[in-house]
Amino acid sequence: MITAFVHIQTEPSAANGVAAGLTAIEGVAEVYSVTGEWDIIAIVRLADYDQLAKTVPDQIGSLKGIVRTSTVLAFRSFTKEEIAATWDIGLS
Amino acid sequence: MITAFVHIQTEPSAANGVAAGLTAIEGVAEVYSVTGEWDIIAIVRLADYDQLAKTVPDQIGSLKGIVRTSTVLAFRSFTKEEIAATWDIGLS
Amino acid sequence: MITAFVHIQTEPSAANGVAAGLTAIEGVAEVYSVTGEWDIIAIVRLADYDQLAKTVPDQIGSLKGIVRTSTVLAFRSFTKEEIAATWDIGLS
Amino acid sequence: MITAFVHIQTEPSAANGVAAGLTAIEGVAEVYSVTGEWDIIAIVRLADYDQLAKTVPDQIGSLKGIVRTSTVLAFRSFTKEEIAATWDIGLS
Amino acid sequence: MITAFVHIQTEPSAANGVAAGLTAIEGVAEVYSVTGEWDIIAIVRLADYDQLAKTVPDQIGSLKGIVRTSTVLAFRSFTKEEIAATWDIGLS
Amino acid sequence: MITAFVHIQTEPSAANGVAAGLTAIEGVAEVYSVTGEWDIIAIVRLADYDQLAKTVPDQIGSLKGIVRTSTVLAFRSFTKEEIAATWDIGLS
C-alpha cells in the first residue's frame, strides 16, 4: 500500500469546495481542513505506485481553488507488531 | 475523534529509533518515514481533545533523537457521505 | 475551553475592515492589529472542539480582505495554581 | 493595556519546564503549549510600555530551555462595542 | 519615547512615491530606501504608545504602492551613559 | 552621512551584554532590543563609506554572544524638505 500526504493551500474561502472535490477522487482516503500554513491535508492510499501520477498531479492538481500543493510520500510505515518483531522497545 | 499530523525532523540516523518509540505511544495510530524536509509523519487519533497535551508535547516531545516537530490539527474531516448530503458535487 | 490563535495577513489597507468583521463572529474573544509579518491576531475561545471548524475555516476564512491565515491551537494552558500543585517552581 | 504574544521555541523536552517558569513572571497572563512551528505562546499584558523590556527580553529571555523567541506586539485591540460605535458593520 | 522600525516592500518602481508619502505622516522621523529584501525602512518615533495604531497600520498601511510591511518595535534603547551607570563595560 | 541598520540575533540571555558592547563602538548611534525574529537593531551612522568595514563586520562582528547579523544599508534618505522641493505631495 502506497500512502501519501497531500498538503494543499487553497484560495481564500475555497477550502470547503476543494475538500468536497477531493472526496470524489478515487484513492483519496481521508480529507481534513487543518491548522497551520496549509488549509487541507488529504491522505491518499493506493495499491500501486503507478496510480499516484493520475491521482495527485492529474486529478487533485486540476481541482479549482488550489493555489499550491506539496505532496509527502511514505517510504515505510511502522507498526507495533513490526517493531516488536525487529527492535528492542526498551526506550527510556 | 480528534486527528493530528505530527511532522518530525530527527537527528541524522535516528529516524527508525524515533519511529519505533512513536508506535509505543497510545493514540499514535500510524507512523511513516517520509520524503521531503520532514523525516517522519505520525497520525494521532484521540477520542478527547484533552488527551492531546499528554500525547503530543509530553510523550512524543520527550522521545530521544527529535530535533524539531510541527503538529497540524484537523478542524474537520470531509467524507463522501457528508459531502453528498450537504453539497452539490457537480464540480466541473 | 479550546483556545486558538488565528494569525491573519490582510490585503494592504484591509486590516481594520477584517478586524471589524472578526469581532462579529461568535467565539472570537479578542482581536488585535499587530507588529511583525502578520497584520492581525485573533484569539478564539470555544467550549467545544467541534465548533472550531465552523468558526475558523468557515466564518473567519470567508471574511473579505484576507490573504492568508495560520491558526495555532493550544494543547494545554499553564497557570500558576496548576504549576504550584504539580511542579517544584524552584526555577533558578 | 499593552498586549504582547511571545512565540517561543524550546529545546526538545523542555516545553513544560519553560511553561512553568513563564507562569512565575509578573505580567505573563496566559501560557499555552501549542501546535505548529512554535512550542509555546505566552500572552503578556502590562499596564505600561516601559515594563515590556524587563518582562520579555530580560525575564522571559533568561529562562533556561529557550532556543528562540519572536514577540508580536498589539497596536490596537478591536471590540464589538468600539466597532459598533465607529464602523458600519454591514458586511455582506 | 516609542521607537519602531517599519520595514516596507513596495511594488516595483513605487519606492520613491511611497517614501514621499511616508515623510508627510506625523511621527515618521526618518525614511530610507535600503539594500536587501525590503525596499524602505521608516523610523517612527512617538511620545505615546497609543499613537502607534493610528500611525503604522492606519496611515502607513493605507499608502498606495505598498505590498507588505513588517514592523519591529523597540523594547528598550541602550546608551553609553546608561550602560556606564549599570554595567562594567570592560569588554575585551 | 552613511546610515546602516544592523539586525542582530544573539544567543539566549546574551542580548543585554551584546547591546552594552555595541554602545561602546564608535559610529553606533542607537541600540535597541526589539520585537520579532531579531533581538537587537543597531543604527550605525558614519561620515565615510570606508569606515563601514571596520565598524560592522570587524567591531560589531567580533562581539561575543552574536549568533547571526544582517546589515541593511540606506541608499538615500527622504525628508519633508527634499520631497517638497522635488515632488508634488498631492497624494490622494
Place this chain on the structure above:
Amino acid sequence: MITAFVHIQTEPSAANGVAAGLTAIEGVAEVYSVTGEWDIIAIVRLADYDQLAKTVPDQIGSLKGIVRTSTVLAFRSFTKEEIAATWDIGLS
C-alpha cells in the same frame, strides 16, 4: 558532459503541458512530475557549457505555465569506478 537539474513550479493544472513542452527541447534528457514544493524536475545534459544559456533561461524559461524555476548545476559527478581509483571506501 554538463548536468543540470531544473526545478520548476507551474501554474495549477499546467504541469503536464509544461512537461510536454520540456521533452521537445534539445538537451532535456529526462522530465519528471515530482513530490514536494516543486512540480517538475528536468535533467538537462549538454556537451558544452555555452549551450546552457540557450537551453535553460531561453527555451525552458519561455515555456507557458511556468511560475518559477531554480536550476542546480553539477560541479562534478562521482562514480564507483572513480571512487575506487582514488578513495578508500572503507566507510563504516
Place this chain on the structure above:
Amino acid sequence: MITAFVHIQTEPSAANGVAAGLTAIEGVAEVYSVTGEWDIIAIVRLADYDQLAKTVPDQIGSLKGIVRTSTVLAFRSFTKEEIAATWDIGLS
C-alpha cells in the same frame, strides 16, 4: 522504475566523503556535487517501491557527514515518444 532525487546538505568539507559513500549504495545511480543551497544531489533508480525505505532513510540516512536531506520522488516520467503518442505538441 522508481526515480528519486535525494538533496543532501553535508557538514563543511564532508561533501566528497559523503559522495563516495553514496556511490557504494545499491540503487544510487548518479551522484553529483552541485551549486545552490544543497551540496549533493543523488539520483536513485529502483525497480520496486519497497526498496526505497532501505535505500534512502536507512542506507543514505546513516552516512556520516550528512546534516539534512530532502527526497523528491517522481510521480511520472515524460518522454518525447509518450508525448507524441498522447498529446498534441502544437505548443506555440
Place this chain on the structure above:
Amino acid sequence: MITAFVHIQTEPSAANGVAAGLTAIEGVAEVYSVTGEWDIIAIVRLADYDQLAKTVPDQIGSLKGIVRTSTVLAFRSFTKEEIAATWDIGLS
C-alpha cells in the same frame, strides 16, 4: 570604489529583456543570467556612494519585467596584496 551585487527575479520570459536594459545603465559593470532562485545578478561599480540611490532603486528599480530585487553591498574587498601585507597567510 563602491561594489554592489543586485540580485533580480524577473517575470517568466523577461530575463533577457531586463538584462538588456541593465547594460544600458551607467555604473552597471557586468550582467549575468544565473542559476538558483534569482534570474540575474548585476555587478554595479560606482566611484561615489551617493550615485547608488540613482543607479539601483531609481534606474534598475524602474526596469519593466522585474518582480523583486535584493541588493548586497560590499563593505570591503580583499586582495592577495592586501592580505600579504597585513595577515599571516599561513592558513592550515
Place this chain on the structure above:
Amino acid sequence: MITAFVHIQTEPSAANGVAAGLTAIEGVAEVYSVTGEWDIIAIVRLADYDQLAKTVPDQIGSLKGIVRTSTVLAFRSFTKEEIAATWDIGLS
C-alpha cells in the same frame, strides 16, 4: 569564461580569516565582505568548467570558519556591445 558567485556564511568573527583564505585560491578573482544574510561573496572566474569542482567544493569548501555556502553560476553574460548587435534597445 565561467563566472560563479560563491555566497558564504562564516562563523561569527571568522569573516576576515575566511576572506584571506579565499584570496589565496587560484580562480578566485574578487572577494568582498558584504551586507545582508551572507558574510562574503567571492567571484570565481575560470577558463574551463571542469576547474569549478576543484575550486569551489574542494578548495573553498574546505576553508575553516565556513558555516554554509551557496554558489550561483552564470549562464551567460550580457554586454552593451552584444546587446547592440542583437537586440533593439528601444526600451520605453
